Amino acid sequence: MTIKSVSDLKAGVKLTQDVHTPLGGVLLQKGKILLPRELDVLKAFMVQQVEIEGAEGDSGKIPTIKSAGQKPSLLFSDPKGASSSEDSLPRKDQPLHDEYDKMLSLVKSSFQSAIAGEIRIYEVRKQMESLLAHQKDFAVLKFAPRMTSRNDYRFHNAVLCALSSYKLAQWIGLPQKEWIQVAFAGLLHDIGNAKIDPLLLNKPTRLSPEENEEMRQHTTYGYQILKNVAAVNEGVRLAALQHHEKIDGSGYPLKLEGSKIHIYAKIVAITDIFHAMTLDKFYGNAQSPYAVMEQIQLEAFGKLDPVIVQTFIHKVTALHNGTRVRLSSNEVGEIVFTDSQNPTRPMVSINGNIVNLMQQRQLFIEEVIS
Known part of the structure; x- marks a missing residue:
């Protein structure tokens, strides 16, 4: 092992010790082969020396950088790889997209049948299980449906919320038996829109106070539709009712405060905002997912559950270097x-x-x- 000046390094050498940032995070891990971009990073952080493999003398000392004393963050130093962050970015996995398209079609028909107060929930559950069998291939920031249309915005939002809510339920440590119910909460949270006039749902201009009040009724309609559906639990019904509630009591329809809002509703509130803002719709274009996450982060101060928000943001942004x-x-x-x-x-x-x-x-x- 050799302690080498960064200015003298050439691409292809291998680190024998972690290199840390001034605040204690792991900048580059032990065993990393240094390529030109890693050399640029070392210089950008003004690292003076690193320890690399080599035949020249071994001083036995590990080069350090003055730090503020913080422990390295697990976000940057995970010996198990992507298992503690969002699943590694997938390929264009055919099975996931196939099952997604089937779920999308079924959601469309479910919204139609919900007008009469009926949902083919057992068929929905079977397809949900088929979709979730491929959930490891779903990365929130990377996945894109094969075909999208502004006409289908609400259906895509439903399926994407199901997938993201399922992951978020795992990330915050809910019991495994609840994960699929949280996915149902994401899928069906806006089912009450089936009873809202489509012209109002897709109106491209600002709603009048009367129209806005009618739009808000979708939460109550959703609960009423789901209250007689036996295959979902009360949390799914409450997610439909409460996903627009805010922890400071400023939401609707009941102006509930934090502890009175069901955990499923708190999860779906976050995934709904994220996907609603990153999809094209009649009244707005898709926004950058990173810009949307920054807005969600602001909402964590008094509006959304801050712990769930931080978990969501840290997990979905835990992308590998080189992305x-x-x-x-x-x-x-x-x-x-x-x-x-x-x-x-x-x-x-x-x-x-x-x-x-x-x-x-x-x-x-x-x-x-x-």
């Missing part, structure tokens, strides 16, 4: 470092130049490419 992204400037680069305190604003390498999104606040990640 290709497109910035709002339309430049394409690779994520090279993510700060656990600011997970929506990582450092991105673009043609060898490091862009620190924490410093360049006017920029944000527009799209995760691969």
Whole structure:
């Protein structure tokens, strides 16, 4: 082992000790083969020396950088890999997309039958199980339906909320027996919209006070539709009723405060906002998922459950270094470092130049490419 000056390093050498940021996070892990982008990262963090494999003398000392004393974050140092963060980004897995399309079709027919107060819930459950059999291939930031249409916005939102809510239920530690019920909560949270005039649902301009009040009735309609459905539990029904409640009591329809809002509703509130804002719809275009997460983070102060929000953001942004992204400037680069305190604003390498999104606040990640 050899302690080497960063300025003298060449691509291809292997680290024999972790390299830490000034705040204690692991910048590069032991065993990492240094490529040109890693050398750029070391220089950007002004690391002076690192320990690498080599035949030259072994000093037995580990180079350190002055730090504020914090322990390294698990977000950057996970010996088990992606198991403690969001599942590693998937390929375009055919089975997941196939089951997604079947679920989408079934949701459409379920919204139609719900007008008469009927849902083919056992058929829905069977297809839900088939879809969730491939949930490990679903990454919240990376998955994109094969075909989308503004006409189908609410149906896509339902299926995506089911998948994301299922993951979020796992991430916050709910018992396994509840995971599929949380998925149902995500799938059916807006079922009450079946009884709202489609012209009102898709109105491209601002709603009048009377129209807005009618729109809010979808929460009550949803609970009424689901109250006689035997295959879902009360949490699913309450998610339909309460997913627009806020923990400070400013939501609707009952102005409930934090402890009175069901946990399923708190989960679905977050996934619904995320997918609603990142899908194209009649009254608005899709927004950047990273920009939406920053808005959700702001909502955590008094509106959404802050613990669930932070769990959601940290898990979905725990992308591997090397993930290709497109910035709002339309430049394409690779994520090279993510700060656990600011997970929506990582450092991105673009043609060898490091862009620190924490410093360049006017920029944000527009799209995760691969």
